[in-house]
Amino acid sequence: MNSDLVLVLDAAAFAADKHRRQRRKDAEATPYINHPLSLATILAREGGVDDARVIAAALLHDTVEDTETTPDELEARFGAEVAGIVAEVTDDKSLSKAERKQLQVARAAHKSTGAKLVKLADKIANLRDIAASPPADWDQARKAEYVHWADKVVAGLRGANPALEAAFDAAAAAIV
Numbered sequence: 001m002n003s004d005l006v007l008v009l010d011a012a013a014f015a016a017d018k019h020r021r022q023r024r025k026d027a028e029a030t031p032y033i034n035h036p037l038s039l040a041t042i043l044a045r046e047g048g049v050d051d052a053r054v055i056a057a058a059l060l061h062d063t064v065e066d067t068e069t070t071p072d073e074l075e076a077r078f079g080a081e082v083a084g085i086v087a088e089v090t091d092d093k094s095l096s097k098a099e100r101k102q103l104q105v106a107r108a109a110h111k112s113t114g115a116k117l118v119k120l121a122d123k124i125a126n127l128r129d130i131a132a133s134p135p136a137d138w139d140q141a142r143k144a145e146y147v148h149w150a151d152k153v154v155a156g157l158r159g160a161n162p163a164l165e166a167a168f169d170a171a172a173a174a175i176v
């Protein structure tokens with residue numbers, strides 16, 4: 001049995017189940033699971049990341065923030081390291097949107113390497129979605145505002161993975 005493969009497949013199946021009723025914000029309302037799968041693919045293919053715990057955390061990265069999943073549930077099933085990375089990339093939903101966005105900028109540089117990699121992949125995936133299949137009601141100014149905020153978050157992540165940082169820059173340049 002390849003335990004890395006089992007971890008990654010179990011995380012994909014768990015995330016697919018937790019997000020099963022959710023859709024992305026694009027006009028086609030793409031199934032939500034496509035987004036965590038994009039992060040995992042970006043990390044493995046473009047970032048050369050081969051740590052299964054980071055790939056599993058990428059697959060699970062929005063489960064606590066956007067579904068009923070608890071941190072304890074993740075720790076029991078996937079271990080403390082995967083659960084810890086997910087916790088690091090989970091916004092505190094008791095705060096306002098503006099506070100959450102500001103905290104992402106302020107805290108980016110202080111995160112673990114695993115969390116930085118997942119955050120980089122998240123921002124790359126979202127910028128590519130904004131270019132190819134944006135939220136239905138976003139005009140160019142709203143897209144540009146998102147890119148400028150994402151760029152401030154990524155400033156704190158730089159040094160973690162140059163290939164992913166270059167992919168982020170290319171995705172940003174395609175929008176603004």
Ligand code: NDP
Pocket residue numbers: 024025026035062097098101122126127129130133134135141142145146
């Ligand atoms: P967000 O900026 O939070 O929406 C972007 C998020 O939606 C992404 O980070 C991503 O998060 C998720 N998402 C889902 N589908 C897509 C997709 N197809 N493409 C890209 N991202 C997608 O928007 P909110 O509406 O929640 O508003 C938050 C902030 O935006 C407010 O604080 C306000 O400051 C600002 N705002 C600006 C406006 C303007 O016109 N300039 C108008 C309204 C709000 P994930 O990866 O976590 O799923």
Ligand code: ZN
Pocket residue numbers: 035061062122
């Ligand atoms: Zn995400």
